[in-house]
Amino acid sequence: MKLTYLGHGGFIVETMGKKVVIDPFLTGNPLANIDPKDIEADYILLTHGHGDHVADAIPIAKRTGAMIISNYEIATWAGKQDVKNHPLNHGGKWQFPFGWCKYVNAVHTSTLPDGSNGGDPGGFVIWNKEGCFYHAGDTALTMDMKLIPMTCPKLDFAILPIGDNFTMGYEDASIAADFIECNQIIGCHFDTFGYIEIDSAKAKAKFEARNKNLILMGIGKSLEF
Ligand code: NI
Ligand code: MN
Numbered sequence: 069m070k071l072t073y074l075g076h077g078g079f080i081v082e083t084m085g086k087k088v089v090i091d092p093f094l095t096g097n098p099l100a101n102i103d104p105k106d107i108e109a110d111y112i113l114l115t116h117g118h119g120d121h122v123a124d125a126i127p128i129a130k131r132t133g134a135m136i137i138s139n140y141e142i143a144t145w146a147g148k149q150d151v152k153n154h155p156l157n158h159g160g161k162w163q164f165p166f167g168w169c170k171y172v173n174a175v176h177t178s179t180l181p182d183g184s185n186g187g188d189p190g191g192f193v194i195w196n197k198e199g200c201f202y203h204a205g206d207t208a209l210t211m212d213m214k215l216i217p218m219t220c221p222k223l224d225f226a227i228l229p230i231g232d233n234f235t236m237g238y239e240d241a242s243i244a245a246d247f248i249e250c251n252q253i254i255g256c257h258f259d260t261f262g263y264i265e266i267d268s269a270k271a272k273a274k275f276e277a278r279n280k281n282l283i284l285m286g287i288g289k290s291l292e293f
Contacts, residue, residue: 069201072288077206081194083198086166089107108132111136112135117184156190174189175210177189191205202216202227204229228241230282233263234264238266251280
């Protein structure tokens with residue numbers, strides 16, 4: 069699996085010969101360094117309806133023909149805009165050409181940019197023969213995270229929000245890493261705006277104290293898992 073960081077909660081995962089884009093927020097993101105017109109996608113996964121997650125999803129889907137995968141309300145919203153979509157809901161999984169994709173609980177809110185109901189927010193666990201990872205979306209630390217290692221294959225890595233204010237901060241995220249039984253954590257949802265600026269050294273130290281590795285990827289940079 070090749071993981072590329074788009075900034076904020078946004079990533080591209082290349083796996084099983086497919087390009088899976090998660091929460092693309094480029095337009096309006098002061099730190100973004102990639103033109104949304106340069107993004108190729110076969111699938112676009114949306115954790116919830118907030119503008120800093122769905123921002124570029126519809127234009128990318130229309131240009132590339134990618135399918136949007138999200139909760140029922142967001143998938144329906146995409147469908148109304150003539151975008152291919154697959155609705156999931158919490159606890160449900162489906163096998164796509166890129167692997168199994170399970171929509172799991174998050175504690176957050178999810179109103180869409182046009183004010184319509186974005187359903188309840190979630191995260192995704194994705195697995196195939198190349199590996200397994202979790203993108204938590206925007207969430208508080210929640211006991212439901214303990215269900216992930218009980219119900220999904222062992223995680224190779226996990227993407228957790230660490231910026232505080234709108235989501236859990238890095239202190240709680242380090243506890244989440246224990247709950248999900250994963251040692252390789254990619255931090256996201258930090259530094260994009262003033263409310264979520266963090267001290268990277270302190271964040272890494274917090275994870276080290278729990279024998280976890282916090283990876284802060286550069287925007288536009290890639291890693292192989
Ligand atoms: Ni949000
Ligand atoms: Mn957000």
